[in-house]
Amino acid sequence: MEKRVVVTGIGAVSPVGNDVDAMWESVRAGKHGIAQITRFDLEGQKVTLAAEVKDFDFGDRRAAKRLDIADQYALVAAREAMADSGIVSGENVDPNRFGVYGGTGIGGLATLESEVSKCVKKNTPARASALLVPMMMPNAIAGNISMEFKAKGASFGIVSACAAGTHNIGEAYRNIKHGYNDVVIAGGAESVLAPISFSGFANMTAMNPTTDPDRASIPFDVDRNGFILGEGAGWLILEELEHAKARGAEILAEVVGYGATSDAYHITAPDPEGEGASRALEMAIEDAGIAPSDVDYINAHGTGTPYNDAFETIAIKKVFGDDTKVPVSSTKSMTGHLLGAAGGLEAVICVKALIEGFIPPTAGLQKQDPELDLDYVPIQGREADLKYVLSNSLGFGGHNAALIMKKYED
Incomplete structure (x- = not known):
């Protein structure tokens, strides 16, 4: 079991x-x-x-x-x-x-x-x-x-x-x-x-x-x-x-979904169709036993490179729909890109977001790219009732990983 x-x-x-x-x-x-x-x-x-x-x-x-x-x-x-x-x-x-x-x-x-x-x-x-x-x-x-x-x-x-x-x-x-x-x-x-x-x-x-x-x-x-x-x-x-x-531990959150795929496309550039990244998202959602509409917040990979942000947006839309209203932010706007540590730190941030009911901002997002039309939570974070949050990571070599965490309920 x-x-x-x-x-x-x-x-x-x-x-x-x-x-x-x-x-x-x-x-x-x-x-x-x-x-x-x-x-x-x-x-x-x-x-x-x-x-x-x-x-x-x-x-x-x-x-x-x-x-x-x-x-x-x-x-x-x-x-x-x-x-x-x-x-x-x-x-x-x-x-x-x-x-x-x-x-x-x-x-x-x-x-x-x-x-x-x-x-x-x-x-x-x-x-x-x-x-x-x-x-x-x-x-x-x-x-x-x-x-x-x-x-x-x-x-x-x-x-x-x-x-x-x-x-x-x-x-x-x-x-x-x-x-x-x-x-x-x-x-x-x-x-x-x-x-x-x-x-x-x-x-x-x-x-x-x-x-x-x-x-x-x-x-x-x-x-x-x-x-x-x-x-x-x-x-x-x-x-x-x-x-x-x-042992009477305090439970902070629950991990409920995980997906991992490869682009098999290029050693540094992401797949322009977001195919591998979108499959990782789909796998994590299926593993969690939920629908895309159940996800309340996405902590994006969001590196700030022209290609990553555009292609990650495409991947999100493939799974969540072109008209999705799911809030998406990049905390790399504050921490910079920690490479192999990024997903670890961003998972910690997601746990805190669930505990406190707060979506972190994409700090410094002053002029949103008109071709990128998701809700990227610019400048200021916001209070929100969060049940499921998703953390997304994309790596050189075409490695994709998505993790879903849930507010703990007995």
């Missing part, structure tokens, strides 16, 4: 707040976290803005030296989610039925770039850190979390570019739904604010080269011109319903 899967904890590190409450306060207010990047020298760079995590303190300097910054974000956000849930391995969950699905888009790129510079440019291979490999491994995020919290069930990270966070949560949901684990820490973490990634994305013309932070990440706007890189982590504690009830 299939199990019901609920959310019993959430945690976040983001460009607009280093915990869930601070992040949500900024998102509700429509405040973005975009500014000129401070992480490295901007000489020669075509793009100068980013959504950096600010005033971050891992807490243990010695341990921090052994971890890539993305792993640090992952652990801090996971600690918040674990504390929120009250889960303690060996006390109220069997360690062997406690897993981690923790993904990323790229992995420890900043660490890799630093070590390459040290070894190649200075021709001193003996100076390479003995910790280079474990610090750059994409799976280190899941591994470090599993070790800290003694989670001995399935532990790995799905790497699927900008869809990684949503894929990890969706697959964790299926893992519990079909009875393999009782609890899973699921989400994503990312930090690639390094010269090499900025150069690559900028030369691809994927990032917005503007110097105006207020007009930098503007999904669905006629002046949109690329995304702004962000960083951080977002995690959910997913738990089998009866397990959560037996």
Whole structure:
């Protein structure tokens, strides 16, 4: 028999707040976290803005030296989610039925770039850190979390570019739904604010080269011109319903639907017909056992690139109808694009939206593209009676993932 899967904890590190409450306060207010990047020298760079995590303190300097910054974000956000849930391995969950699905888009790129510079440019291979490999491994995020919290069930990270966070949560949901684990820490973490990634994305013309932070990440706007890189982590504690009830857990939301497809079209460009993305939406809705009209809010992938926003709109219309009134917003307008962590953070935002009955805005959407005619919740969020919310993620490589969460009802 299939199990019901609920959310019993959430945690976040983001460009607009280093915990869930601070992040949500900024998102509700429509405040973005975009500014000129401070992480490295901007000489020669075509793009100068980013959504950096600010005033971050891992807490243990010695341990921090052994971890890539993305792993640090992952652990801090996971600690918040674990504390929120009250889960303690060996006390109220069997360690062997406690897993981690923790993904990323790229992995420890900043660490890799630093070590390459040290070894190649200075021709001193003996100076390479003995910790280079474990610090750059994409799976280190899941591994470090599993070790800290003694989670001995399935532990790995799905790497699927900008869809990684949503894929990890969706697959964790299926893992519990079909009875393999009782609890899973699921989400994503990312930090690639390094010269090499900025150069690559900028030369691809994927990032917005503007110097105006207020007009930098503007999904669905006629002046949109690329995304702004962000960083951080977002995690959910997913738990089998009866397990959560037996220990008296506070239930924040329920995960009820998940869909995953591939465009099989292009390594970076989305399918212009939105075929793969629309099928992921349909799969999630069917899995949830609802109709498209039951969805009260869509947290769009909404990167702010000309193609993504147009083709995602096409995909939504294919499923919800040309005349749909469903509110659609992009919180990347405030957080920037966290790549593999985006789906994790946006799932946390969706949980908060359900709890508080509030639809976040697409901040900065001043001049809506006349060819994009959905309700994109411009500038200001709004109070709403939310029962079902959908989070959408689309990744380089043609990876599509859609997740539906529901306001919890016993």
